[in-house]
Amino acid sequence: MQSSEQEEDLRLLRESARTLFDRAGGSGRARKLRDAGGEFDPDMIRELAEAGVFGVAVPEDQGGLGMGLAAGGVIAEEAGRVIAPEPVVATIGLGLGLLHRLCPDHPKLAQLIGGEASLAVAWQERGPGGAPAQATCRYAEGKLTGGKAWVVGAAGSQGFLVVAEGDDGPVLVLAEVGAAGLVTNTRAQADGSSLGELSFSATPAEELASGAAVRNALAEAVADATALAAAELVGLCQRAFEITLDYIKTREQFDKPIGSFQVIQHRAVDLNVMCEVAQAGVREVLARMDGETDANTRSRLASRAKARAVTAARKVTRDAIQLHGAVGYTDEFDIGLYMNRALVLSAWLGDDAYHRRAWFDAREEEGAAQ
Amino acid sequence: MTDWNAMSDAEFRKEVRGFFEAEYPEELRHLPHRPKFCEIEPWHRKLHARGWVAPAWPAEYGGMGLNAAKLLIFYEEQQRWGVNRGRDMGVQMVGPLIIKFGTQEQKDYWLPRILSCEDIWCQGYSEPGAGSDLANLRTRAEIDGDEFVINGQKIWTTMAHDATHIFMLVRTEPDTPRKQQGISFVLAPMDQPGVEVRTITTLSGETEFCEVFFDNARTPRENLVGELNKGWSMAKALLSFERIFIGAPSLAQNALGQLESFARGRGAFDDPVFRDRFAQAALDVEDHAALYARFADQLKRGETLGADVSMLKIWVTECFQRITELMIEAAGPDGGTVGPLQVGNVSVDVLASFYKARPTTIYGGSNEIQRNILSKAVLGLPG
Numbered sequence A: 001m002q003s004s005e006q007e008e009d010l011r012l013l014r015e016s017a018r019t020l021f022d023r024a025g026g027s028g029r030a031r032k033l034r035d036a037g038g039e040f041d042p043d044m045i046r047e048l049a050e051a052g053v054f055g056v057a058v059p060e061d062q063g064g065l066g067m068g069l070a071a072g073g074v075i076a077e078e079a080g081r082v083i084a085p086e087p088v089v090a091t092i093g094l095g096l097g098l099l100h101r102l103c104p105d106h107p108k109l110a111q112l113i114g115g116e117a118s119l120a121v122a123w124q125e126r127g128p129g130g131a132p133a134q135a136t137c138r139y140a141e142g143k144l145t146g147g148k149a150w151v152v153g154a155a156g157s158q159g160f161l162v163v164a165e166g167d168d169g170p171v172l173v174l175a176e177v178g179a180a181g182l183v184t185n186t187r188a189q190a191d192g193s194s195l196g197e198l199s200f201s202a203t204p205a206e207e208l209a210s211g212a213a214v215r216n217a218l219a220e221a222v223a224d225a226t227a228l229a230a231a232e233l234v235g236l237c238q239r240a241f242e243i244t245l246d247y248i249k250t251r252e253q254f255d256k257p258i259g260s261f262q263v264i265q266h267r268a269v270d271l272n273v274m275c276e277v278a279q280a281g282v283r284e285v286l287a288r289m290d291g292e293t294d295a296n297t298r299s300r301l302a303s304r305a306k307a308r309a310v311t312a313a314r315k316v317t318r319d320a321i322q323l324h325g326a327v328g329y330t331d332e333f334d335i336g337l338y339m340n341r342a343l344v345l346s347a348w349l350g351d352d353a354y355h356r357r358a359w360f361d362a363r364e365e366e367g368a369a370q
Numbered sequence B: 001m002t003d004w005n006a007m008s009d010a011e012f013r014k015e016v017r018g019f020f021e022a023e024y025p026e027e028l029r030h031l032p033h034r035p036k037f038c039e040i041e042p043w044h045r046k047l048h049a050r051g052w053v054a055p056a057w058p059a060e061y062g063g064m065g066l067n068a069a070k071l072l073i074f075y076e077e078q079q080r081w082g083v084n085r086g087r088d089m090g091v092q093m094v095g096p097l098i099i100k101f102g103t104q105e106q107k108d109y110w111l112p113r114i115l116s117c118e119d120i121w122c123q124g125y126s127e128p129g130a131g132s133d134l135a136n137l138r139t140r141a142e143i144d145g146d147e148f149v150i151n152g153q154k155i156w157t158t159m160a161h162d163a164t165h166i167f168m169l170v171r172t173e174p175d176t177p178r179k180q181q182g183i184s185f186v187l188a189p190m191d192q193p194g195v196e197v198r199t200i201t202t203l204s205g206e207t208e209f210c211e212v213f214f215d216n217a218r219t220p221r222e223n224l225v226g227e228l229n230k231g232w233s234m235a236k237a238l239l240s241f242e243r244i245f246i247g248a249p250s251l252a253q254n255a256l257g258q259l260e261s262f263a264r265g266r267g268a269f270d271d272p273v274f275r276d277r278f279a280q281a282a283l284d285v286e287d288h289a290a291l292y293a294r295f296a297d298q299l300k301r302g303e304t305l306g307a308d309v310s311m312l313k314i315w316v317t318e319c320f321q322r323i324t325e326l327m328i329e330a331a332g333p334d335g336g337t338v339g340p341l342q343v344g345n346v347s348v349d350v351l352a353s354f355y356k357a358r359p360t361t362i363y364g365g366s367n368e369i370q371r372n373i374l375s376k377a378v379l380g381l382p383g
Helices: A004-023 A026-035 A042-050 A068-081 A088-102 A107-113 A212-250 A262-290 A295-329 A335-347 A352-369 B009-023 B037-050 B068-080 B089-101 B104-116 B231-238 B250-266 B272-300 B307-334 B350-361 B367-378
Strands: A119-122 A138-140 A143-152 A159-166 A169-176 A182-188 A194-204 A206-210 B121-124 B140-144 B147-158 B165-171 B183-189 B195-200 B209-220 B341-343 B346-348
Touching: A004 A068, A026 A335, A068 A088, A068 A212, A068 A262, A088 A107, A088 A119, A088 A159, A088 A206, A088 A212, A119 A143, A119 A194, A143 A159, A159 A194, A159 A206, A169 A194, A169 A212, A206 A212, A212 A262, A212 A295, A212 A335, A262 A295, A262 B272, A262 B307, A262 B367, A295 A335, A295 A352, A295 B272, A352 B272, B009 B037, B009 B068, B068 B250, B068 B272, B089 B104, B089 B121, B089 B165, B089 B183, B089 B231, B121 B147, B121 B209, B140 B165, B147 B165, B147 B183, B147 B195, B165 B231, B183 B209, B183 B231, B250 B272, B250 B307, B250 B341, B250 B346, B250 B350, B272 B307, B307 B350, B307 B367
Parallel strands: A119 A159, A138 A159, B121 B165
Antiparallel strands: A138 A143, A143 A194, A159 A169, A169 A206, A182 A194, B140 B147, B147 B209, B165 B183, B195 B209, B341 B346
16 A cells, blocks of 8 residues: 555646646547647647656656656556557656666656657567567667567657667667668557557667666566556546446437446446456556566566456447447547557557466466475 | 554554464364354354454444454454354344444343354345345334234345344335335344244255244334334445445455466366466456455545445456356366365365355345446436
């Protein structure tokens, strides 16, 4: 259980994040950006940075707010509520997660916290069959060669933090957009965003860190981002449910609100319970990850959170469409935007089936170690 | 007298755990059935001597006077060690009813007898036509001089065949505009010619539920608790703590532990499909515990729980049932076998767990009724 002081801090943070997102236009902003074909809004990035959003989980002595992942989760939930297209979680969890662990003195850390730089993290690779595969992208003598996939925020980014294979194990390097031999392709996503597919051919890059520390920091950052993505889905579920609840209270058929029919009521209750269980589970995970140092345990906790959030999001967003009836199938109603965003967030960093496997394996490993 | 509430949570937990572990008879741990009083009498004597029979009652009435936080710890430790709750209807239901609504005479007479188990209570709420729709009850109590004369039938009366007294909701005013009106709370002795008890054999072969028939049974008028015809609101007021208790994680957690050792022994984890289903169930239990903790914190802060607490019961009972289905799946061809199945040094009674899980979605307000409550009181849905 968190102390009441911490709880109060998180409550205030939630209030200010919600106000900020609502003032910026709520979920309407996501629709506008999608329709304009834009990835995300640079002004919004600056506003979020000014409010300290990106640095919430970065330690205070490194220029952050030092409020931990629990606070990151608050931000992620609020971003999820308005289906904000900005890579908030990717920045907090991956970008800053790597920089503050590996090179806290690098100027990019402060720039990323301050919203003056946007950096996307490229760490996964696509195998010949299209599925995720072992990393083979090489870094040697200051140059990158190979490819990276599933890069969140690639389209609006000024540079890439790339995890590559160096001569002595993994390295973290920085490649600027426009660098020689760097080709960026994008794959359109259901919510209007895109994922980057990068290819490097002797692309110059700056080495930031190397060795086992990179492997460990990556595992930690991925665990953080996974749990934060779960929190984003929790916020998304909550709001999708509220929208649906409003709809079934007002939509009339047979001269009555459809929410007066028992079968609709029971389905609504099940969605509500699903949302509450997911919120409680994911928040507990984030709070526990803050106090946990064992890497295996942290990643098990993150898997628990993502498995729960994806399960809930699937149920809530699909049922939300059904409860809206035919209008749920139109683009005009916001509920569809929530489902589309849920599809993207669920697939990113592993879905529920993936994370149940990961959770089970991590638990077996812990059991065997004891 | 010890002020338990002044202790730190950790100290108190240690105290309770220490007592249970040292004093609770090993052979009574995790009893699969509800015991008759004679079975657990030695344990009751120990609790009584220590003054721990009634953890929730105020100290002035012989209870421990625990606040909500300490009470939850007490129950958690009880469940953790598999300590049977004993014949606690008197402590859980009658005592609080009398303390809240009873006269001084009633308190002086009944409360010490509850603590000593001189009187053993059963609860007469449900009737054949009044289950989920409890207010539809028809058992009549008519005033005849200094007595009530009771006619009608109660059903699902837990352990009525091992009770000396019944506390019951009866209709004292037949024609009221709303059926919730005209209901009263009365206490009645079981040992009299007008009361007949028949046990009901359940699917599991147990006989812990009974039917109780009243044919001109009598009870003194002074055994009315609270005001005449105001029993309904009193009954509702009694249920506040019950509502989190009935949604506690322990039943599902214990079943999950059993499932895991059983499945491991049977080699069920070699099957990736089973592993996934196990992981789903285990995560359902973990995340429920997180939600339970949120409600428990609310109680600890001294807040009253809202109707939304019902969601705990819905989730955990349905989860409990899925876990017992997985046990049957892991048992394979032994899935229909009665009695304990031995796997290595663990013995698991798969069917006993399965049957135990069945009524959980029915009792305490069926899960369908809970969904009705949530949809109206929490989601504000019409009709």
